[in-house]
Amino acid sequence: MMWRVAVLWAFAAACLSIGAAQEPGNLERALAFYRTRPRVERPQAGWQRLPDGLRDLRAATCGECHSAIYDEWLVSTHGQAWTDRQLQSEMAKSGNRWLCNNCHTPLLNQMEVWAVELSDGDVEKPLYVENPVFDSAFRDEGITCAACHVRDGAVEGPTGIQTKAHATRKTERFTEEVICLTCHQAVRNYPGKDFICIFETGAEWRESPYGQAGQPCQSCHMQPVTRPQAIGEAPRSGRRHYWPGAGIFKVEGLGPPVDQLGAGLGVEVEATSDELVVRLSNSAAGHLLPTGDPERFILVEVDFSDSQKRAVGETYRERIGQTWEWWPVPRKLADDRLAPLEVRELRIPRPETAAAWTLVATSHRISAEALEFHDLADYPSSRVTHERMGDFPTDRR
Ligand code: HEC
Numbered sequence: 001m002m003w004r005v006a007v008l009w010a011f012a013a014a015c016l017s018i019g020a021a022q023e024p025g026n027l028e029r030a031l032a033f034y035r036t037r038p039r040v041e042r043p044q045a046g047w048q049r050l051p052d053g054l055r056d057l058r059a060a061t062c063g064e065c066h067s068a069i070y071d072e073w074l075v076s077t078h079g080q081a082w083t084d085r086q087l088q089s090e091m092a093k094s095g096n097r098w099l100c101n102n103c104h105t106p107l108l109n110q111m112e113v114w115a116v117e118l119s120d121g122d123v124e125k126p127l128y129v130e131n132p133v134f135d136s137a138f139r140d141e142g143i144t145c146a147a148c149h150v151r152d153g154a155v156e157g158p159t160g161i162q163t164k165a166h167a168t169r170k171t172e173r174f175t176e177e178v179i180c181l182t183c184h185q186a187v188r189n190y191p192g193k194d195f196i197c198i199f200e201t202g203a204e205w206r207e208s209p210y211g212q213a214g215q216p217c218q219s220c221h222m223q224p225v226t227r228p229q230a231i232g233e234a235p236r237s238g239r240r241h242y243w244p245g246a247g248i249f250k251v252e253g254l255g256p257p258v259d260q261l262g263a264g265l266g267v268e269v270e271a272t273s274d275e276l277v278v279r280l281s282n283s284a285a286g287h288l289l290p291t292g293d294p295e296r297f298i299l300v301e302v303d304f305s306d307s308q309k310r311a312v313g314e315t316y317r318e319r320i321g322q323t324w325e326w327w328p329v330p331r332k333l334a335d336d337r338l339a340p341l342e343v344r345e346l347r348i349p350r351p352e353t354a355a356a357w358t359l360v361a362t363s364h365r366i367s368a369e370a371l372e373f374h375d376l377a378d379y380p381s382s383r384v385t386h387e388r389m390g391d392f393p394t395d396r397r
């Protein structure tokens with residue numbers, strides 16, 4: 001998470017007064033407040049009326065008919081965007097929770113409380129009122145179906161196919177990147193604060209050959225599939241709802257199947273008589289590698305051994321990612337991420353007695369130190385993407 005709190009502040013309860021339940025006009029006050037805020041500080045899916053035919057807006061309800069899509073969404077990172085323990089831990093350390101809610105529970109309908117004012121204009125001192133129709137199960141769904149699909153009293157989709165189940169409407173945004181960019185392209189600075197909002201995947205994509213060719217996020221992150229789109233209907237073409245990314249699950253075993261998206265990193269190794277030539281590339285990602293959360297990084301480690309399989313020389317390490325200082329003011333210190341299709345060549349000298357080499361590449365969401373800071377040392381944070389080994393030519397020395 002790009003919003004990072006570097007000091008453990010006591011929760012400023014005094015700043016978070018909760019208004020009287022059912023206070024008339026809560027929704028109007030909230031809507032009026034959010035209208036005064038910039039785009040990235042508004043609930044990304046707004047307040048939504050129930051489309052005709054539906055009982056409620058919960059994903060679980062959609063899933064009664066759209067069971068295959070529901071099962072995919074359930075294990076996706078979007079489906080875990082609120083329950084994410086790291087998000088919960090970060091939110092507990094600052095008064096900025098109302099900002100996080102806007103993307104991680106993007107409908108006003110989902111939120112327990114709504115901001116209606118900021119004391120002293122301070123984003124960490126919101127005044128909250130209660131959502132009179134709060135439903136905790138709906139909030140826990142995070143980026144729920146309705147976040148993308150429900151607008152102005154209708155279920156929107158790529159075809160607008162008619163059904164007795166609910167009102168539908170066709171909109172173009174489903175086949176374009178805009179549907180992703182409200183959340184994945186969002187930048188805002190908070191002078192004097194130790195957090196910022198910095199997601200630039202959209203801009204990175206736009207500059208890439210994929211963006212230039214108009215190949216949207218969905219083309220890689222939502223695989224095409226032909227199947228019944230609702231129980232009992234005739235099969236038709238659509239897309240999977242897994243949104244695989246770096247593949248580092250939040251909960252052990254609960255994530256998209258690995259065949260949904262390969263690693264973004266490409267690795268080629270050539271062993272010559274006096275060096276190991278390693279070519280790392282961003283072979284598959286449609287944006288910088290890694291993208292998204294500024295704490296993500298890739299680590300490539302190379303070890304050597306002699307003919308008796310004993311370790312020789314030092315481990316060679318290449319870290320690819322951004323380096324930030326979060327306190328007292330967030331500041332980017334370095335950034336050596338791989339641009340789409342960029343190849344980076346490493347030439348590693350062969351240690352004197354080395355006979356064989358081993359290369360392991362891992363993808364990380366966050367550093368071990370940062371996890372510890374959040375008391376999440378047991379939270380999954382990395383995944384091995386490549387394991388290679390080989391011998392050096394024997395014609396040397
Ligand atoms: C403008 C939309 C937006 C807002 C506001 C927002 N987030 Fe996020 N958040 C995202 C997106 C998009 C990602 C996915 C990026 C990724 O996984 O690399 C994300 C990912 C995360 C993650 C998971 C990171 C990982 O490496 O898996 C955490 C934790 C998180 N956000 C915490 C927060 C907190 C805390 C706040 C409030 C201070 C917040 N977010 C506000 C859009 C937002």
Ligand code: HEC
Binds near residue numbers: 064065160162234
């Ligand atoms: C009672 C069953 C039922 C429920 C509940 C239901 N749907 Fe549907 N939905 C259908 C049927 C049937 C179709 C048309 C079948 C098809 O698309 O082939 C459909 C079509 C759709 C489409 C396709 C529209 C398009 O433009 O292609 C979307 C999107 C959709 N539903 C989303 C949802 C969402 C989101 C929810 C929950 C808020 C939901 N549905 C709840 C039965 C249901």
Ligand code: HEC
Binds near residue numbers: 082106184217221243
């Ligand atoms: C309402 C905001 C929102 C929208 C719209 C949205 N995302 Fe996300 N996305 C998020 C957040 C928040 C996360 C991170 C959740 C977490 O890790 O807790 C995320 C995570 C991801 C990930 C990372 C998966 C991983 O585990 O590494 C991918 C890939 C992704 N989104 C792709 C997309 C695509 C493609 C679209 C458009 C079809 C899209 N998103 C639309 C907010 C959004």
Ligand code: HEC
Binds near residue numbers: 059078158
């Ligand atoms: C992050 C945004 C997002 C979320 C969340 C989301 N969808 Fe979709 N959905 C899409 C996009 C994009 C398409 C268009 C795919 C395509 O081009 O066929 C789509 C298409 C559909 C379709 C039409 C069939 C198809 O694949 O084209 C149905 C039905 C549907 N979604 C139901 C759901 C249900 C049910 C949920 C929740 C369990 C859900 N969606 C959650 C973005 C989303």
Ligand code: HEC
Binds near residue numbers: 217264284296
């Ligand atoms: C050409 C295919 C392609 C396109 C187009 C693409 N992505 Fe990705 N994306 C990938 C791959 C591959 C990864 C896995 C990278 C890795 O190994 O960490 C990824 C990873 C991600 C991640 C997780 C963070 C990370 O670096 O792993 C997010 C978030 C994401 N993509 C969002 C988007 C969004 C939003 C768009 C559209 C603006 C988009 N992607 C377009 C291929 C693509």
